[in-house]
Amino acid sequence: MSDIDALLSEAAALTEKTLDRLLPKPMDTEAVLYEAMRYAVLDGGKRLRPALVLASAKLFGVSENCAVRVAAAVELVHTQRLTHDDLPALDDDELRRGNPSVHKKFGEATAILAGDALLALAFEILAGPETHADPLVRANLVSALSKAAGGRGMIGGQMIDIIAETETLDLGAVTRLQRMKTGELFAFACESGAILGRIDSARRHALHAYAHDLGLVFQIGSHLLDAEGRPGGEGKAAKIPTAGKETFVTILGKERAHGQAAMLADQAIRHLDIFDERADDLRTIARFVLERQS
Amino acid sequence: MSDIDALLSEAAALTEKTLDRLLPKPMDTEAVLYEAMRYAVLDGGKRLRPALVLASAKLFGVSENCAVRVAAAVELVHTQRLTHDDLPALDDDELRRGNPSVHKKFGEATAILAGDALLALAFEILAGPETHADPLVRANLVSALSKAAGGRGMIGGQMIDIIAETETLDLGAVTRLQRMKTGELFAFACESGAILGRIDSARRHALHAYAHDLGLVFQIGSHLLDAEGRPGGEGKAAKIPTAGKETFVTILGKERAHGQAAMLADQAIRHLDIFDERADDLRTIARFVLERQS
Numbered sequence: 001m002s003d004i005d006a007l008l009s010e011a012a013a014l015t016e017k018t019l020d021r022l023l024p025k026p027m028d029t030e031a032v033l034y035e036a037m038r039y040a041v042l043d044g045g046k047r048l049r050p051a052l053v054l055a056s057a058k059l060f061g062v063s064e065n066c067a068v069r070v071a072a073a074v075e076l077v078h079t080q081r082l083t084h085d086d087l088p089a090l091d092d093d094e095l096r097r098g099n100p101s102v103h104k105k106f107g108e109a110t111a112i113l114a115g116d117a118l119l120a121l122a123f124e125i126l127a128g129p130e131t132h133a134d135p136l137v138r139a140n141l142v143s144a145l146s147k148a149a150g151g152r153g154m155i156g157g158q159m160i161d162i163i164a165e166t167e168t169l170d171l172g173a174v175t176r177l178q179r180m181k182t183g184e185l186f187a188f189a190c191e192s193g194a195i196l197g198r199i200d201s202a203r204r205h206a207l208h209a210y211a212h213d214l215g216l217v218f219q220i221g222s223h224l225l226d227a228e229g230r231p232g233g234e235g236k237a238a239k240i241p242t243a244g245k246e247t248f249v250t251i252l253g254k255e256r257a258h259g260q261a262a263m264l265a266d267q268a269i270r271h272l273d274i275f276d277e278r279a280d281d282l283r284t285i286a287r288f289v290l291e292r293q294s
Numbered sequence: 295m296s297d298i299d300a301l302l303s304e305a306a307a308l309t310e311k312t313l314d315r316l317l318p319k320p321m322d323t324e325a326v327l328y329e330a331m332r333y334a335v336l337d338g339g340k341r342l343r344p345a346l347v348l349a350s351a352k353l354f355g356v357s358e359n360c361a362v363r364v365a366a367a368v369e370l371v372h373t374q375r376l377t378h379d380d381l382p383a384l385d386d387d388e389l390r391r392g393n394p395s396v397h398k399k400f401g402e403a404t405a406i407l408a409g410d411a412l413l414a415l416a417f418e419i420l421a422g423p424e425t426h427a428d429p430l431v432r433a434n435l436v437s438a439l440s441k442a443a444g445g446r447g448m449i450g451g452q453m454i455d456i457i458a459e460t461e462t463l464d465l466g467a468v469t470r471l472q473r474m475k476t477g478e479l480f481a482f483a484c485e486s487g488a489i490l491g492r493i494d495s496a497r498r499h500a501l502h503a504y505a506h507d508l509g510l511v512f513q514i515g516s517h518l519l520d521a522e523g524r525p526g527g528e529g530k531a532a533k534i535p536t537a538g539k540e541t542f543v544t545i546l547g548k549e550r551a552h553g554q555a556a557m558l559a560d561q562a563i564r565h566l567d568i569f570d571e572r573a574d575d576l577r578t579i580a581r582f583v584l585e586r587q588s
Binding site for chain 1 (some may be wrong): 323324326328331374381383384401402403404406410411415417420421423429430432433434436437443445449450451453454456461463467470471474
């Protein structure tokens with residue numbers, strides 16, 4: 001079995017080294033934009049999505065140099081979302097992982113522009129020849145990540161999340177919201193190894209199924225942490241959930257939510273049965289996501 | 295000679311048909327996001343950048359079906375910028391081409407998310423197999439557009455524009471700002487035909503040079519329109535320039551600005567000398583950009 005701490009810290013170190021290199025500190029007039037981008041992304045996050053990319057690439061013997069660029073791109077997209085979601089017009093969060101959020105530190109205008117630039121940079125990285133020698137792989141990575149990030153994925157999920165503050169959603173709608181908001185980017189991270197390895201078969205589908213179950217485990221966990229008043233899974237300050245806003249916990253109750261998460265984590269791991277021990281990192285990550293305490 | 299009205303209206307009709315198809319109206323919870331994206335992009339703009347893409351593609355015999363997808367992607371990126379620039383934290387514009395700006399119509403949160411989704415969609419379109427059969431062309435398009443849009447291009451230019459409100463820039467710095475803010479996206483539009491036609495030679499460099507001169511003509515023109523209190527070239531309401539903010543007109547004076555624009559337009563057209571009459575559309579557009587009255 002893999003050790004989760006070693007696994008996450010290795011993924012974090014690799015990804016951060018790459019991000020540091022891809023985001024140089026310019027001396028030009030616009031330097032503050034890059035400072036804000038660096039501040040947003042080099043903030044000591046858990047780097048769960050990069051760990052998934054690296055674990056997925058390992059399954060297919062993909063070179064780490066290629067995989068870590070994809071890991072960096074996923075983290076940039078994730079950070080773009082956090083940066084914009086923290087804005088006053090959206091979730092209005094002043095803190096992120098105990099530090100001032102990007103707009104508190106740099107102002108709203110810079111935070112908006114930094115988020116935009118992070119998103120553009122993610123696609124620039126994927127399309128670059130260093131990511132993969134085969135241009136079809138690069139185009140496929142851009143295709144998959146832009147869909148996962150866009151109006152039918154992460155950004156659309158955030159839109160529903162805002163609507164959910166005033167409208168009541170049922171369990172199906174909450175599941176769809178979470179699948180879009182979190183699940184699609186998880187799915188991209190988990191499948192990216194198969195895209196890089198040019199695998200398009202039952203093995204890619206197994207990773208897709210794993211990712212969607214894992215995404216739901218992650219979100220149920222976040223809702224449970226919120227309900228218990230503990231810092232949420234995305235580095236947010238502990239926050240009283242918006243009155244009336246439906247979560248897995250308000251709909252299912254705590255006990256059933258716990259049970260559902262355990263069932264889904266188990267199911268996620270079973271999707272990996274077609275792989276040998278090279279999938280142990282993915283198995284370890286699934287257990288970690290189920291049991292995480294912050 | 296090409297007729298500019300016919301040229302622009304044909305480019306607009308083609309591009310809008312494609313955008314309409316690429317932005318379906320969903321019936322799901324997040325429908326408002328797509329409504330806001332459609333409102334932002336299907337707003338009767340002049341479609342100058344799409345016209346440049348189509349004119350550039352014509353030079354190399356690229357199929358219109360491919361070129362129009364690139365034209366749509368460029369227009370989405372341009373619209374993303376306008377949508378976010380109009381936000382209260384940036385330029386705080388309540389009107390765009392005489393209509394409420396996206397955040398006035400849909401609220402700030404939706405405007406921020408719609409801008410994000412427009413950017414993601416632009417890359418999704420370019421990476422899709424319908425844009426070109428050769429995946430290297432698709433990857434090159436994504437590379438070029440993400441650089442033109444990013445922190446070293448359009449978004450970085452907007453950052454400098456914000457900094458320029460409190461710091462004094464000299465002519466070199468204003469030129470660099472405008473080159474990033476407007477010029478890079480113009481350059482992508484003009485070079486996209488060469489990317490689609492797999493031309494990497496003096497002909498692509500000529501288009502690059504044409505585009506950068508044209509971008510400056512466009513910006514000097516916008517500053518002149520602003521200085522004369524007429525509606526600006528980007529569909530903005532007439533606006534008193536921010537006190538102390540340097541523009542080509544405050545630095546050069548009106549007369550020299552006019553002269554500079556005429557000289558640059560002439561130079562832009564001369565860069566096209568290596569092309570035959572197939573470049574007439576680009577020549578016509580350069581004259582139009584110099585003489586435009588709004």
